Amino acid sequence: MLEPVKGGLWYAYVLGSLILVAALLAVLSLLPRRAKRYIVMTVTLLGGLFYALEFFLPTHPMMVGDDPNADGNFLTPFIVPMANVLPAISACAVGLGVINLFQLHGKRALKRNADSINSIAFFVSCIGMAAVWIASKQPQASPLSKALGKILFEGALQNLDATMFSIIAFYITSAAYRAFRVRSMEATLLLATAIIVMLGQITIGQLLTAWIPPRYDFLHVEVIRNWILTKINAPATRAIAIGLGIGSLAVGLRIWLGLERGSYFDE
Amino acid sequence: MSEYIVRHTDVFMLWVGALCTLGLYSMLYKENRIYRLFEHLFLGLSTGYLVAQQWVDVLQPKWWKPMWEEGRWHFIFIVIFGSFYYFIFSRKGSWIARIVIGFFLGVASGQAFQLFANDTWPQIPSSFKPLIPHPAHTVMVDGKETLIKELTNSGALNNGIFMITVFCVMMYFFFSFEQKGLFVKGSAKLGRWLMMFTFGAIFGATIMARLALLIDRMDFLLNEFGPKAFGSAQMMFAILLAMMGLVLYLALVKDKKTPEEGEA
Numbered sequence: 001m002l003e004p005v006k007g008g009l010w011y012a013y014v015l016g017s018l019i020l021v022a023a024l025l026a027v028l029s030l031l032p033r034r035a036k037r038y039i040v041m042t043v044t045l046l047g048g049l050f051y052a053l054e055f056f057l058p059t060h061p062m063m064v065g066d067d068p069n070a071d072g073n074f075l076t077p078f079i080v081p082m083a084n085v086l087p088a089i090s091a092c093a094v095g096l097g098v099i100n101l102f103q104l105h106g107k108r109a110l111k112r113n114a115d116s117i118n119s120i121a122f123f124v125s126c127i128g129m130a131a132v133w134i135a136s137k138q139p140q141a142s143p144l145s146k147a148l149g150k151i152l153f154e155g156a157l158q159n160l161d162a163t164m165f166s167i168i169a170f171y172i173t174s175a176a177y178r179a180f181r182v183r184s185m186e187a188t189l190l191l192a193t194a195i196i197v198m199l200g201q202i203t204i205g206q207l208l209t210a211w212i213p214p215r216y217d218f219l220h221v222e223v224i225r226n227w228i229l230t231k232i233n234a235p236a237t238r239a240i241a242i243g244l245g246i247g248s249l250a251v252g253l254r255i256w257l258g259l260e261r262g263s264y265f266d267e
Numbered sequence: 268m269s270e271y272i273v274r275h276t277d278v279f280m281l282w283v284g285a286l287c288t289l290g291l292y293s294m295l296y297k298e299n300r301i302y303r304l305f306e307h308l309f310l311g312l313s314t315g316y317l318v319a320q321q322w323v324d325v326l327q328p329k330w331w332k333p334m335w336e337e338g339r340w341h342f343i344f345i346v347i348f349g350s351f352y353y354f355i356f357s358r359k360g361s362w363i364a365r366i367v368i369g370f371f372l373g374v375a376s377g378q379a380f381q382l383f384a385n386d387t388w389p390q391i392p393s394s395f396k397p398l399i400p401h402p403a404h405t406v407m408v409d410g411k412e413t414l415i416k417e418l419t420n421s422g423a424l425n426n427g428i429f430m431i432t433v434f435c436v437m438m439y440f441f442f443s444f445e446q447k448g449l450f451v452k453g454s455a456k457l458g459r460w461l462m463m464f465t466f467g468a469i470f471g472a473t474i475m476a477r478l479a480l481l482i483d484r485m486d487f488l489l490n491e492f493g494p495k496a497f498g499s500a501q502m503m504f505a506i507l508l509a510m511m512g513l514v515l516y517l518a519l520v521k522d523k524k525t526p527e528e529g530e531a
Contacts, residue, residue, distance in 0.1 A: 004338035013340040021347050025363060036362045040369045047373025055380045084329050085345060090371065091325040092349025094318055099356070101314060118303050122311040129315025137323045144269040147276040155280035156287055157316060159487070160309040162480050163291040169477030170295060176470075186463045193467025194474070201475050227425075228464055235429045236465040238390055239436035239458075245387025252379035255372050 041258040048256040050075060050082065101126075128152070193228060200225025278495070285492040288484055289510075296514045394433045396426035432461050 005013060028039065054075040064070035064077060105119035129152050135141060136149030182188050199205030200222040209221045217223055254260045272279065290305035334342035348367055355364035403417040418426075438451065439458030446455050493503025 002339075002341050005340055006338045010338055010340050014343045017340070017343050017347065021344075025360075029360070033362075040362065040365045043366050044369035044373035044376075047370040048375075048377030049373075051374065051377030052380055055377075055384070086371075086374065087325050088329040088345045089349045089367070091321040092346060093352045094321045096352055096355065098314060098318060099353075101310075114300075115303075118307040121304055122307045122314075125308045125311030126315040126318075129312045130319045131315075133316060133319035134322055137319075143273045147273045147279075150276055151272075151279045151283055152312065153316065155283035156308070157312045159284035159287045160291060160305065160312065163288045163484055164309060166477055166480035166484050167291060167294060169474060169481050172470075172474055172477065185460060189460055189463035190467040190470065193464045194471035197468045197471030198475055201471075229468055231425050231428050232432055232461060232464040233468040235394070235432035236436045236461050238394060239433045240440075240462075240465075242387055242390055242394075242433075243437060243440045245383050245390075249379050249383045249387075252376035256376035 044258065045256060048252075050078070052256070054079065098126075129157070196221060196225050196228060281492050281495055285488060285496070288488060292484075296517060394430065396429060398423050398427055398430075431457075434458075436462055 028036070031039075054073065057073045057075065059071040059073050059076070062070060062072050062076065064072050065080065070076075101122070105122045109116050109119040109123065132145060132148045132152055135145040180187060180191055182191060199208065206220070206222050209219060212219050218227075251260075287305060287308075290301050291309075293299055293305075294302040330342055330345050333339045334345075348370075351363050351367040353364070354360040354362075397418055400418050400420050400423045401415075403415065405412045405414050407413070435454045435458035437458070438454045439462065441455075446452050488507065489500045489503050493500045493506075497503050497506065
């Protein structure tokens with residue numbers, strides 16, 4: 001049944017699948033709200049069941065992919081097909097954001113005011129970039145599409161991206177100047193650490209403490225910076241990561257088992 | 268025309284790059300039409316690239332080719348299931364969108380076990396470090412001689428600081444009981460102070476990363492674009508100085524003539 005087919009049979013199977021799913025959804029739409037909620041909860045449970053069972057079920061030596069000495073169970077060979085299918089399904093969601101942007105800028109473009117030109121520029125650049133990039137990545141791509149792809153990606157997008165993020169340097173500096181005041185222990189520690197980390201990274205900062213004799217090299221700004229990053233920053237980040245990991249596990253378990261309450265699950 | 272573009276791709280890239288860079292930097296003077304135009308171009312190019320990338324890197328190789336070229340018709344269910352997302356725009360059918368969203372929430376929950384076991388759990392035992400200084404020596408582990416490195420006094424002290432930091436920061440986030448008493452409250456407070464080191468380090472590293480991008484932009488304008496467009500980096504530097512002078516003039520002289528908002 002799942003064997004590859006060609007020609008008219010392919011169209012028949014695809015069309016049949018579409019009709020089958022449409023009919024199934026039409027029937028399910030007639031169910032009461034409570035039953036629909038159980039359907040969503042069941043699909044959520046099934047979605048997590050594969051990875052949970054693959055993790056919890058006992059493993060034994062088996063051939064997984066090209067590795068003959070791997071450990072796994074009967075679900076392990078399906079990890080790679082799942083890793084191919086799941087990104088394809090989630091890639092379908094990219095249209096949601098595009099539709100939102102098109103709705104917003106479509107309305108603005110039709111208003112014909114001073115801002116309309118910006119929304120038109122959005123449409124032209126969006127459609128142009130998508131068309132050119134797809135055309136330039138095809139095996140039979142023309143030299144023109146490759147050249148345009150390079151101009152739009154390396155010439156425009158990469159430069160815009162780098163410039164936009166470099167502008168943030170000005171914003172952060174300006175915001176920090178206005179917001180940071182050494183009024184509490186916390187603010188003092190934060191400000192002092194930021195200054196040491198920045199000075200320790202640049203040559204001029206390192207020159208400030210270069211006169212200190214080697215015997216007291218632990219007072220060099222780059223040594224202090226390194227000590228802060230490895231002995232304070234690393235364990236604090238690790239503690240936050242451990243907390244996040246435990247939290248994610250707890251929330252994941254609640255969602256998976258349908259225990260979570262809120263607008264998403266209750267309506 | 269197409270041949271001209273192909274032959275002069277590098278020149279077009281330089282001019283487009285320079286225009287985009289200067290167009291966005293015009294924001295440093297004040298919010299203006301040129302900046303907004305380039306901002307929208309950036310948004311459009313990013314969106315277009317994201318859509319194209321999803322097609323070229325994911326949908327085409329993982330869905331379209333197997334289904335269309337190899338005849339694996341059942342791959343149609345991938346896009347049928349993915350199309351459930353779009354029912355979110357329908358009031359009556361929004362529950363169908365929840366099926367696919369729920370499925371991915373479930374998948375993420377299932378993967379959370381593996382993530383916890385592979386990423387988080389190994390960090391807990393590795394946070395326990397030796398605290399007693401000792402010279403280098405060998406020990407027998409599973410019948411093999413294993414070298415244990417020397418632990419100096421300062422190394423032991425650093426290990427202690429490492430463990431105290433992990434403990435105190437975790438204590439700060441421990442809300443299962445009220446944070447009362449000298450030990451619990453004190454360690455939570457110390458945890459908050461220690462986290463400030465982390466936030467300061469992140470803040471400093473972020474500024475340095477953004478400044479590195481700014482230096483890269485200046486390098487692009489002066490050393491890549493300038494010599495090819497105006498013959499030398501010095502000429503480009505002079506043009507940039509003139510532009511900065513114009514901005515300063517506009518900021519200092521012209522803006523004085525227009526009353527501030529609320530003053531009129």
